[in-house]
Amino acid sequence: MATALLILHGLVAVALLGAITHQTLAAWTPSSAHPRSFFGRFRAVQPAGYANAIVGLYVGAALLGAIVYLYFKVDVQPNLERDRHWHALGFLDLKEDFVAIGFGLLPAYWVSWRQPFADKRDRTAAPLTTILAFIVWWGFLVGHVTNNIMGFGS
Amino acid sequence: MTSSPAFRRFALAFGTAFAFIYVMARFKGLALFTVYPSLGIVLLGMHRSRDVADPVLDFLAPELFWYGWTATAILGALVIGSIAALLPAGWSHRFWPGWVWVAPVLAMMACVYLTIPWFRQ
Numbered sequence: 082m083a084t085a086l087l088i089l090h091g092l093v094a095v096a097l098l099g100a101i102t103h104q105t106l107a108a109w110t111p112s113s114a115h116p117r118s119f120f121g122r123f124r125a126v127q128p129a130g131y132a133n134a135i136v137g138l139y140v141g142a143a144l145l146g147a148i149v150y151l152y153f154k155v156d157v158q159p160n161l162e163r164d165r166h167w168h169a170l171g172f173l174d175l176k177e178d179f180v181a182i183g184f185g186l187l188p189a190y191w192v193s194w195r196q197p198f199a200d201k202r203d204r205t206a207a208p209l210t211t212i213l214a215f216i217v218w219w220g221f222l223v224g225h226v227t228n229n230i231m232g233f234g235s
Numbered sequence: 236m237t238s239s240p241a242f243r244r245f246a247l248a249f250g251t252a253f254a255f256i257y258v259m260a261r262f263k264g265l266a267l268f269t270v271y272p273s274l275g276i277v278l279l280g281m282h283r284s285r286d287v288a289d290p291v292l293d294f295l296a297p298e299l300f301w302y303g304w305t306a307t308a309i310l311g312a313l314v315i316g317s318i319a320a321l322l323p324a325g326w327s328h329r330f331w332p333g334w335v336w337v338a339p340v341l342a343m344m345a346c347v348y349l350t351i352p353w354f355r356q
Contacts, residue, residue, distance in 0.1 A: 147302070150299070150301070151270075151272040151299070152272075154272050154273075154297050154299055155272050155273045155297065158297065159297070165356070167353050167354065167356040168353065168354060170353055171350050171352075171353025171354050174350050174353060175346060175347065175350050177301045178257075178261065178343070178346035178349075178350070179343055179346070181257055181301070181304065181305045181308065182253070182254050182257060182339045182342050182343060182346070183339075184253075184305070185249065185250055185253025185254055185257065185308060185309075185312060185339070186250045186253070186254075186335070186336075186339055188242075188245070188246035188249050188250060188316075189246040189247050189249065189250035189335045190250075191246070192242065192243045192246040192247075204332070204333070205247075205332050205333065205335055205336055208333075208336040209250075209335065209336050212336055212339055212340065212343075
């Protein structure tokens with residue numbers, strides 16, 4: 082059960098990672114009408130259209146992570162402590178803090194991309210998206226390394 | 236899709252307050268409840284296993300505060316966000332919208348500070 086939930090958590094996180102990365106790049110560097118490069122096409126999306134999906138994926142990933150965390154605390158953390166992986170536990174601690182803070186930002190993030198505020202080029206949209214992108218990337222990388230830590234660097 | 240100015244006030248106040256209250260809850264130990272996953276119980280308030288049992292037995296009943304801290308922040312931010320939504324529209328001009336992204340950045344920096352003990356072991 083825990084393994085299935087962890088895999089599902091990872092899959093939702095991958096979708097979230099892609100969506101928020103597209104949106105962040107589009108928010109900061111709007112593309113020209115006919116992008117020619119890969120990077121140009123990558124950022125050539127309508128960023129406001131991603132907001133609903135990102136909120137849904139973020140909530141889904143956070144809830145799945147919150148369930149998996151119960152198994153982690155009982156079955157995995159004692160082993161990491163025994164093997165003195167203090168840095169990994171510290172980074173994971175930060176992940177849970179950052180994810181919670183990001184959760185609190187979701188209503189403001191969602192509103193910042195809604196019309197008519199998005200039409201007025203709401204100045205909070207790009208910074209909020211960037212913070213969420215940082216949190217998602219942090220969560221993904223830390224989660225991935227923690228999941229593989231018994232093989233990673235040992 | 237549109238959203239009302241009242242909901243916008245709620246969202247901005249909620250995001251700012253959440254970041255602030257979460258850090259305060261983390262710093263002051265203000266968890267709404269404590270979860271003991273190995274025992275399958277939830278206790279109101281913040282309880283540490285080591286306060287009632289020998290620290291070497293801590294692994295038998297690891298406690299989880301994160302859910303409680305998050306619940307505290309949600310509750311507090313809901314109250315402040317609701318008050319902001321009920322305020323007259325003119326009041327929102329006194330609130331700099333940038334706080335909604337400055338506050339979480341500061342909160343994340345505070346969390347880094349609170350996590351330092353892990354890196355000193």
